Amino acid sequence: MTSVLFPLDPGRFARQEPDGLPLVAVPHAGGTAHAYRGWTEPARARGLRVFGVRTAMPTDPDSPERTVRARARRLAESLAELGEPCVLVGHSLGGLIAAEAVLHLERHLADAVPALLVVCATNPPHLPRPVPVAGGTEEEAVDFLRTVGGTPPQVLADPGMRELAVAMLRNDLASLRDYAWDGRRLTTPTAVYAGRTDPVAPPDSLAEWTGAAEQVTTRVFDSGHFFPHDSTAHLLDAIRLDLAGSRAAPAPGRPRPAHRP
Template identity: 35%
Template sequence: MQAVTAQRELWLRQYHPGPDDGPLLVCFPHAGGSATAFRPLSADLSAHTAVRAVQYPGRQDRHTEAPATRLGALADAVSVVLAAETGRPLVLYGHSMGALVAYETALRLQDRYPAAAPVGLVVSGAQAPGVPRTDGVHRRDDDGVIEEIRKLNGTAPELLADPDVRAMILPAVRGDYEALETYRARPDAPRLDCPVSVLIGTEDTQTTQEGALRWQETTAAGFGLRGFPGGHFFTESHRPQVAAALTDDIRSFTSETDIRSFR
């Protein structure tokens, strides 16, 4: 039991108290991101949903650990932790790279730990798993990696110009991009038994509607796609609307009605 608790504390962060008997939402950050990215969203949802955020190795309080360079390794570790979460409905939510980690975690839970299989998956700012990723950002020099971060408009420019900040974040960012860009979806992967909800920014140059629609291929249950104003980080610029969408999806995933028509 102590080992399980230690692993949960290593991988999951809780920023606000939530109901003990309600659904559990587990959030997966974008490339270069950390668990704290979801602190504001946790505050928005905590009245009716318990929220946990995944902390990848190589950042913040895990900065002494080597970043994972394979997406499957992240999904393996998180699925083991979540295997113990069997007492209430589990919903996974991932943004950008986190969407793929959440998806692979859902597959592992469904296959290896069915008692903890999620009742729903929400992804935002991400192409479907079958869409190739060939940007090669992780092979660029430091300036090239920073330029990619700058294009996404998710980090203050003055921070990216600070040599100390750059030195601190670059190993994790490069490792995350390597994990993302070497990822290949399994051609024989089973479809998820839970519904999948997709959120995209209408001005996001990283996520096309065509690529987002292909998430429908990952589920044998319901599917929904919604667009929001904004670019890749519309989840921050339009957080109240995203929180409302997540609330609606969680309610639909956990209702007794037919979830195949949730959206």
């Protein structure tokens, strides 16, 4: 299998041997690894090196199966090929894919389980949620993109770019229509982060993550759905703290609130 992971180091480091703990970042619905380009330098300053996850375009005739579990399985196999401990971070839909990937590793490839799973702006997977813009018009999809943020205005203003953005969003969200969590709880230390004003994954759902994971730490950031990119430095600092504290796990079934950046 060809790995879906690739390093996102800045160009000036291209001739240097990368170092630091791998941080693998899974993008949100409709997003690509490009969203994490701005993470590379602050991550490097904190002893982390960022890996992106390849996303197939909806126009690609060779696009692989795009269900949540199929994408999670490919991610899990690529993490196993990485051959070293890592932090796995997923944003929104990417958080669900990351959680499913860890479930797969816990069952089939335990040696490759991440040191820490971080899910950002992701609703608890065992609770049913309506799929945004399911079957809606392009205008409704564009309104959704404007509401949650994260899409540059120039993309939505350009007809061709807007059409691609909507197609990528719908293609990703379609993977949720028949999805259901299988009832198992993650045993890997799990940090769950939320944006205080996020309309998609509100912070009041954080405590419910104990239904899907045994060791849960929660944090709330002063931003919306795209807080991972609005508050990258604070988020990376939180990851370092939660990574250091992951061995001191809370009692199963009870989330451990952390300070709120």
